[in-house]
Amino acid sequence: MKKLVVLSGAGISAESGIKTFRDSNGLWENHRVEDVASPEGFAKNPKLVLDFYNARRKQLKDVEPNAAHKLLAELEDFFDVYIITQNVDDLHERGGSTKIIHLHGELKKARSVDNENKILDWEDDIHLGDLHSDGSQLRPHIVWFGEMVPEMDNAIEIASQADLFLVIGTSMQVYPAASVVRYVPSHCEVFVIDPNLENPNSFTRNENYFKASATEGMKTLKQILIEKYK
Known part of the structure; x- marks a missing residue:
């Protein structure tokens, strides 16, 4: 898998x-x-x-998890899925994903x-x-601005083992989180879903960039991933 x-x-x-x-x-x-x-x-x-x-x-x-959260969770039937999120909400968990790294902490923890x-x-x-x-x-x-990101090493280790890597809903301008993509292996196929991301070609090919909302992009990409890589 x-x-x-x-x-x-x-x-x-x-x-x-x-x-x-x-x-x-x-x-x-x-x-x-x-x-x-x-x-x-x-x-x-x-x-x-x-x-x-x-x-x-x-x-x-x-609020409730949306279709993009749920589609990511459904991919666990076909792939070994890890979510590295910059978000502090629990929508990935409630959407059904099971392996989640919260880089910036969690609202429902103290x-x-x-x-x-x-x-x-x-x-x-x-x-x-x-x-x-x-x-x-x-x-x-x-994790506030100016503080260390305790889960960063864990995220880098997971990224370095990826066969497929997806960037979704992030401007790739918040560091060190955005640097995770630098650690994916050379054989790893990188995909991007974002309606506004600038210069996606810096880390993926045109055909792997979906200029769409998270939900619309996931509807398309889920089928591509299953058909091509499962």
Whole structure:
């Protein structure tokens, strides 16, 4: 069974109604990204940051995985599929995918501010005064700008074993996540689904680029992959 590795980004979640900070002049839900997605922002105003992610967590209850998520999950019947996602939502999981690496953390987890390895499953709001068992304040389990990406080495290892590699719903401008594609083997066939991506030819051929939404692109690509590579 061939290994299909998928790098997904905000574009796939956007079709389920989740907004991205790139949608409106660098603002994320009307907040400067630096204020709600950086260690400095958390140090300056922790309540603002906690409230921001509490709202994002609540939003997850009002959205559902879309057809693109489900089509990716269906490919597990034909390929050994790994999802490497930049998204912090759980839509890949709810769509049915089983092997998922979250590069930028997960909204439905919390962790100690003093130890990034002390991670808890977390469905509810996080408030000031909510403590981990180590006595430290809880924070969202999100990789903020300026922080290390703990799952990066794992993602690189998986990408280096790929027979097929799919980029879907990402601008390929957020690093180090975008660098994952550099580690795919020379024999690996690379596909891209994105309506707006610039210069896709830098890492794939024209015939492997689908200038389409995540859902429309997946409807076409699923059949191509099954017919050609299963």
